Amino acid sequence: MNKIMGAARALEIDLLGTWEIPDHDDVYNVHRNFDLAVKSVVLQVQIQNARVTKIYSVSLDTATKARIHILVGQxxxxxEKSNLAERKRNSLFAKLNAFEADVDRARTRFDNALLAFVDLADVVHKGTDALKPITxxxxxxxxxxxxxxxEEPEPAKLPSPDDIxxxxxPKKQIEDFGRKARELDDEIPF
Known part of the structure; x- marks a missing residue:
């Protein structure tokens, strides 16, 4: 419980930030409730991650994957033929490897593609004419x-209610305080 609370604080997960380490008398009940709260937070994070993954990824058919592998090979x-520094060349190859590994998955994520393409654009911009075909x-x-x-359908969203x-x-009721107030004045001795 202590480790999970520490991780929640480090990751700024506010849903678990209010828990305290229990006394020996109440350990079982607090731990059971904490376990249920952790499971709830995990499920929420998984659902949010599933939505984000579908938005920022794409499913590629076999022919498209093969074409992308050919282009990455080029x-x-x-x-390889360029006169880049060895460190920069290895960095580019590592990013291309990560991108190709994503291409082979069921859904290709955009983040590794973007990392590779940004580095390639920088190299082409600073490089020679021999690297221009990379663009x-x-x-x-x-x-x-x-x-x-x-070609993928838009992600499903919950429909908004037609009529909220x-x-x-409550209706505003204006009371006639004038007459009642005078009646009360007569009854109050001071």
Whole structure:
């Protein structure tokens, strides 16, 4: 319980921030309630993550995956033939490897693609004319991914209610305090 509370504080998960380590007398009940609260938070995070994953990823068919692998192979050849520093070349290869690993998954995430493409754009911008074809190859990969994403249906959202039902507010009643106030004045001795 202590480790989970520490992790929740470090990750700024406010839903678990109010718990305290229990005394020996109440350990069982507090731990059971804490366990239920942790399971609830885990489920909420999983649902949020599932929604984000679908939005920021795409499902690619086998033919598109093969075309992307061919284009990445051509990018590798251009980077290999370039006169880049060894450290930069290895960094690019690592990012291309991560992107290709994502392409082979059921859903290709956009984050590793973006990391690779940003580094490639920087290298092309600072590099020689021999690296200029990389821009066209990256553009073709983007078109393949964008085409696959446009074919996916929009993520489902809960429908908004047609008519929001509201309770009628209480009617304002204006009381005639003038007559009642005078009657009370007569009864009050001071």
């Amino acid at each position: 990018i590798r050849e251009l980077v 066209d190859l990256v553009k073709r990969i983007n078109e393949l991914i964008g085409g696959a994403k446009s 039902k509201r309770i009628e507010p």
